[in-house]
Amino acid sequence: MNNRLKVLRAERNWSQGDLATALDVSRQSVNAIETGRYDPSLPLAFKIAETFGLTIEEIFVSPSKDA
Amino acid sequence: MHSSYVSPAARRYSLRVIVLMLIYAVALIGAVYAFKHHLIGGPLAWIVGVLPALPIIGVFAAIGLYLVEEGDEYLRMMMVRQTLWASGFALSIATVWGFLESFELVAHVESYFVAILWFAGLGLGACANKLTFGKGGE
Numbered sequence: 001m002n003n004r005l006k007v008l009r010a011e012r013n014w015s016q017g018d019l020a021t022a023l024d025v026s027r028q029s030v031n032a033i034e035t036g037r038y039d040p041s042l043p044l045a046f047k048i049a050e051t052f053g054l055t056i057e058e059i060f061v062s063p064s065k066d067a
Numbered sequence: 068m069h070s071s072y073v074s075p076a077a078r079r080y081s082l083r084v085i086v087l088m089l090i091y092a093v094a095l096i097g098a099v100y101a102f103k104h105h106l107i108g109g110p111l112a113w114i115v116g117v118l119p120a121l122p123i124i125g126v127f128a129a130i131g132l133y134l135v136e137e138g139d140e141y142l143r144m145m146m147v148r149q150t151l152w153a154s155g156f157a158l159s160i161a162t163v164w165g166f167l168e169s170f171e172l173v174a175h176v177e178s179y180f181v182a183i184l185w186f187a188g189l190g191l192g193a194c195a196n197k198l199t200f201g202k203g204g205e
Binding site for chain 1: 072074138139140142144199200
């Protein structure tokens with residue numbers, strides 16, 4: 001699933017490790033989600049959204065709307 | 068956080084497997100010695116004969132515990148994929164070998180080799196994870 005995680009991280013000057021610590025997951029998880037190789041569960045997606053102070057839709061691109 | 072991050076659940080899993088392997092080594096050496104020197108018989112022989120299998124069963128349980136305890140859903144999925152690879156690999160070879168053996172084309176192999184194949188399959192699964200998920204498939 002495409003997403004804006006990399007951009008959002010860059011805006012906050014966070015490394016993947018910083019985000020992983022904030023989410024209490026491994027850096028591998030952040031990397032896999034960021035590169036679209038792994039779709040997070042709904043609870044983790046909410047946690048990511050809350051960490052950035054955004055909604056899920058502002059971070060993740062719906063596969064049905066993804067061109 | 069470093070790329071070689073090991074989750075607390077994975078650390079506990081590794082520790083459990085190390086302890087179980089030490090128990091396995093002692094149980095196996097003891098059982099082989101006892102049977103080789105005809106030190107046991109009757110019901111005790113059955114108990115001693117089963118002893119080396121128990122730590123192996125413990126490793127299966129340790130993997131199950133890891134899946135329960137691992138809070139990182141991505142790492143959990145990686146292990147689930149590994150166990151699927153392991154099961155498919157071990158059962159496929161065991162099935163093929165079983166037919167070849169019943170047609171007397173190959174020699175008999177003790178059934179505990181299925182467990183060895185399964186552990187080899189875990190390694191295959193880890194390779195498949197790396198190929199599929201790249202650096203994240205650790």
